[in-house]
Amino acid sequence: MTALLEIDGLSKSFGGLRAVNQLSFSVREREILGLIGPNGAGKSTVFNLINGVFAPDQGRVKFAGADLTGKPPYRVARHGLARTHQIVQPLADFTVLENCTVGACFGRENLPLARARAVAREVAVFVGLEDRLATPAAQLTIAGKKRLELARALAARPLLLLLDEVLAGLNPTEIERMLTVIRSIRERGVAILIIEHLMQAIMGLSDRIVVLNSGQKLAEGTPAEIANNAAVIEAYLGDPALAEKLHGGAAA
Amino acid sequence: MKSEKTGAIDRDRARPMLYRPFFWIIALAVAAFAVVPLIGNNVQLRESLLLAAVYITLASNLNIMLGYAGYINFGSIVFFGLGGYITVYLVSAHAWPLAAAELAAGVAVSVLALVFGLGILRLRGAFFALATIGINQGVQAFVSNFEPWGGSAGLYLSTQIFEPLGGAMRALWVIYFLLVAVMGLSLYLSYAIKTSKFGLGLIAIGQNEDAAVVLGVPAPLYKALAYSLSAFLPALAGGLYFFKSAFIQPSDAFDLSLSTEAMVIVMLGGRGTVTGAAVGAYLYEELRGWLLTSETFSNFQLVVSGVLLLIIVLFVPGGLMGWIYGRWPRMKQVLE
Amino acid sequence: MLGIIASIVDGVLIGSVYGLAAMGLTLIWGVMNVVNLTHGAAIVAGMFALYLLTSALDLSPYAVLPLILLGGFLVGVGLYWIAVHRMIGQPPLMFLLSTFSVNLVVIGLATAVWGTGLFNVPVSLPGVTWQRYTFPGTHLVAAALTAIIAALLYLFLYHTRLGKAVRAVADNREAAELSGIPTTRVLSLAFGLGVALAAAAGMLIATMFPFTVLAGDAYQLKSFVVTALGGLGNPAGALVGGVALGLVEGFAAQFMPVSWTLVIEFVLFVLVLIIFPRGVFAFTRS
Numbered sequence: 001m002t003a004l005l006e007i008d009g010l011s012k013s014f015g016g017l018r019a020v021n022q023l024s025f026s027v028r029e030r031e032i033l034g035l036i037g038p039n040g041a042g043k044s045t046v047f048n049l050i051n052g053v054f055a056p057d058q059g060r061v062k063f064a065g066a067d068l069t070g071k072p073p074y075r076v077a078r079h080g081l082a083r084t085h086q087i088v089q090p091l092a093d094f095t096v097l098e099n100c101t102v103g104a105c106f107g108r109e110n111l112p113l114a115r116a117r118a119v120a121r122e123v124a125v126f127v128g129l130e131d132r133l134a135t136p137a138a139q140l141t142i143a144g145k146k147r148l149e150l151a152r153a154l155a156a157r158p159l160l161l162l163l164d165e166v167l168a169g170l171n172p173t174e175i176e177r178m179l180t181v182i183r184s185i186r187e188r189g190v191a192i193l194i195i196e197h198l199m200q201a202i203m204g205l206s207d208r209i210v211v212l213n214s215g216q217k218l219a220e221g222t223p224a225e226i227a228n229n230a231a232v233i234e235a236y237l238g239d240p241a242l243a244e245k246l247h248g249g250a251a252a
Numbered sequence: 253m254k255s256e257k258t259g260a261i262d263r264d265r266a267r268p269m270l271y272r273p274f275f276w277i278i279a280l281a282v283a284a285f286a287v288v289p290l291i292g293n294n295v296q297l298r299e300s301l302l303l304a305a306v307y308i309t310l311a312s313n314l315n316i317m318l319g320y321a322g323y324i325n326f327g328s329i330v331f332f333g334l335g336g337y338i339t340v341y342l343v344s345a346h347a348w349p350l351a352a353a354e355l356a357a358g359v360a361v362s363v364l365a366l367v368f369g370l371g372i373l374r375l376r377g378a379f380f381a382l383a384t385i386g387i388n389q390g391v392q393a394f395v396s397n398f399e400p401w402g403g404s405a406g407l408y409l410s411t412q413i414f415e416p417l418g419g420a421m422r423a424l425w426v427i428y429f430l431l432v433a434v435m436g437l438s439l440y441l442s443y444a445i446k447t448s449k450f451g452l453g454l455i456a457i458g459q460n461e462d463a464a465v466v467l468g469v470p471a472p473l474y475k476a477l478a479y480s481l482s483a484f485l486p487a488l489a490g491g492l493y494f495f496k497s498a499f500i501q502p503s504d505a506f507d508l509s510l511s512t513e514a515m516v517i518v519m520l521g522g523r524g525t526v527t528g529a530a531v532g533a534y535l536y537e538e539l540r541g542w543l544l545t546s547e548t549f550s551n552f553q554l555v556v557s558g559v560l561l562l563i564i565v566l567f568v569p570g571g572l573m574g575w576i577y578g579r580w581p582r583m584k585q586v587l588e
Numbered sequence: 589m590l591g592i593i594a595s596i597v598d599g600v601l602i603g604s605v606y607g608l609a610a611m612g613l614t615l616i617w618g619v620m621n622v623v624n625l626t627h628g629a630a631i632v633a634g635m636f637a638l639y640l641l642t643s644a645l646d647l648s649p650y651a652v653l654p655l656i657l658l659g660g661f662l663v664g665v666g667l668y669w670i671a672v673h674r675m676i677g678q679p680p681l682m683f684l685l686s687t688f689s690v691n692l693v694v695i696g697l698a699t700a701v702w703g704t705g706l707f708n709v710p711v712s713l714p715g716v717t718w719q720r721y722t723f724p725g726t727h728l729v730a731a732a733l734t735a736i737i738a739a740l741l742y743l744f745l746y747h748t749r750l751g752k753a754v755r756a757v758a759d760n761r762e763a764a765e766l767s768g769i770p771t772t773r774v775l776s777l778a779f780g781l782g783v784a785l786a787a788a789a790g791m792l793i794a795t796m797f798p799f800t801v802l803a804g805d806a807y808q809l810k811s812f813v814v815t816a817l818g819g820l821g822n823p824a825g826a827l828v829g830g831v832a833l834g835l836v837e838g839f840a841a842q843f844m845p846v847s848w849t850l851v852i853e854f855v856l857f858v859l860v861l862i863i864f865p866r867g868v869f870a871f872t873r874s
Contacts, residue, residue, distance in 0.1 A: 089466075102452060
């Protein structure tokens with residue numbers, strides 16, 4: 001399988017702090033790649049570098065044959081890369097349908113309004129929001145907002161979806177539902193790069209894992225390999241429960 | 253149920269313009285403006301409706317930046333004033349026919365707005381707002397020192413300019429109808445934008461520009477387009493207004509308090525709505541008329557504007573239409 | 589040549605007072621992450637406070653300064669609780685409009701009461717002469733008082749517990765809240781300080797130049813230019829930026845009519861912001 005997203009030697013500093021340091025990895029088509037690491041490891045910054053919120057100091061971002069390094073987010077979106085945020089960013093006064101329509105209008109296919117609305121409706125149904133199409137986004141529950149965030153990104157019909165802690169703040173039932181949705185997204189042919197703290201979830205979901213620590217790649221491999229990686233376990237040593245979950249998740 | 257409600261809005265949006273009830277509501281309002289003063293040759297009504305039409309034009313176009321994109325344009329009057337100056341100058345110094353001068357003014361001001369806009373639209377919030385004041389003050393200072401345009405004394409037009417329009421009396425009616433047409437176009441522009449993909453992007457920018465950009469909305473282009481579009485019709489209105497007055501001077505043309513009034517009108521009527529501009533203008537006109545005639549309050553115009561704005565922002569941020577839509581959601585299916 | 593130097597020195601003196609005004613603006617901005625469009629009104633209030641107090645109470649102008657600082661502070665805190673507090677979580681647009689409307693009301697009332705004529709507070713002080721040029725005593729005293737106030741502000745922010753709390757809230761409000769700092773009280777304090785500084789600057793300006801009710805807008809703009817130059821939330825930078833602006837004004841006054849000064853400042857404002865559009869100067873914090 002060819003590499004859909006290729007990150008090569010990416011570095012970014014803020015003031016004196018090196019947030020991301022010479023990071024390289026790639027995401028293949030139809031792959032689910034998990035990005036894990038202790039808090040402050042730089043995971044969200046990596047997302048911001050990929051989708052153009054920040055320009056990297058060094059390195060390149062290549063996606064579907066195009067060089068996206070330093071391009072503004074709206075151009076990145078047009079290439080087929082969509083993203084959700086850790087802290088959800090709904091367009092609060094818009095309804096669920098309108099939110100998704102924005103995604104569909106300005107995403108990869110740059111659809112006209114009428115067709116975008118149809119795509120939006122379909123995507124909203126797919127994530128399970130069909131009963132709340134006319135609800136203003138501000139009135140949704142946190143689970144609803146997370147699903148809207150996901151639907152909006154999907155409406156852009158991306159080739160690669162960046163999910164940033166999409167499970168945070170959800171209860172176990174909601175988590176299960178979300179995982180099913182994520183798996184069916186992959187079934188539809190969308191590659192996924194996912195940041196997640198819920199170890200069991202991400203280890204069970206991902207085909208491969210990249211571990212980040214202090215902005216650098218600590219390890220890369222299948223969940224089983226990662227769970228047995230001494231360096232990774234050491235990085236998480238501060239939390240033995242977490243190290244356990246590493247194992248538990250990989251075994252699942 | 254709920255999806256049914258969406259369905260109704262969807263169906264409406266999916267129809268071509270001519271099939272939507274709101275299109276005809278606007279047409280009716282414009283027709284009323286045109287026809288009612290004709291009854292009995294009511295010149296006094298015509299004059300007050302002319303002022304209302306100017307306010308509605310300014311407010312509708314301001315709404316594109318303020319209501320949709322969420323950018324406060326304190327200096328929006330610069331389009332009006334500059335349009336006035338270009339028109340008056342072309343008519344008086346170069347004997348251009350009114351129509352040609354108007355068109356030239358509209359295009360010139362829009363192009364200038366695009367150029368300035370590309371510069372200042374990267375600024376957010378207060379910085380952008382203050383920069384728009386800067387543009388107005390800068391243009392005013394320039395014009396005040398620009399001799400071919402009369403400097404600070406201004407330009408006068410001889411009454412001969414009314415001859416091609418059939419003499420002074422008839423000319424005033426012609427100009428009135430043209431202004432009503434400009435007002436109608438402003439309302440239609442506002443409506444067309446709101447129901448288009450462009451408008452969806454603009455309003456997304458207005459709600460959360462960072463999120464909109466990540467979603468793919470080409471913010472710099474859209475903002476510049478909106479700013480430029482919002483300049484065209486006010487420029488035409490300015491041309492007509494000052495042509496009719498046969499006199500223009502910098503302190504009138506670039507009067508910031510007019511921008512402020514337009515802003516109050518947009519907020520009063522309902523930011524982001526099309527009807528808001530019209531309703532707000534009407535309410536404000538009434539209020540202003542009452543204030544000017546009332547002894548105690550004639551000095552307090554600006555204070556009243558300020559208090560009104562404060563009350564709206566603190567307690568009724570959606571303005572009148574926002575309040576109406578809150579109480580009667582069904583109205584959203586007919587009005588905008 | 590001498591004329592230019594004299595102009596520049598005078599510009600530095602006046603500019604320091606601009607810096608004082610800007611310190612008030614940038615403090616509120618840095619701590620509360622909001623833009624205060626009542627800033628101009630606060631400056632005008634300081635001007636008129638000086639006028640009223642000196643004519644009514646027959647006090648020496650400079651003796652009034654502590655009163656104005658205190659009064660400005662109290663008014664600022666009051667204004668915070670009345671209008672600003674409930675707007676804190678609101679979108680920036682709404683906050684801009686609300687402070688703008690308060691400004692409108694205040695200036696409108698002042699215009700209704702005092703009209704748009706010129707007011708003057710005569711302050712007789714011997715100047716300092718150098719070569720052919722005399723530096724007005726008022727300018728020298730204003731600059732000196734500005735330096736004193738700035739020094740006091742510095743001591744407050746960096747050497748008192750309350751001041752450190754202010755800086756903590758400016759840095760990261762949530763973290764400060766979690767450390768037990770009463771953030772709302774700190775916000776009201778910061779707002780009060782901001783208004784006090786603006787009023788003090790207004791007072792000092794009134795000792796130097798005649799003023800009108802409408803002068804607030806012009807000085808508010810200068811404060812914004814200075815803030816753009818000196819950096820958001822950075823009082824020291826505001827002082828430096830103010831001096832820089834004074835320098836530019838002094839220099840420009842040699843070559844062009846006064847009516848163009850404001851235009852130059854606007855152009856400078858827009859250019860500075862366009863060339864330095866980084867997160868520091870953007871209205872919304874990333």
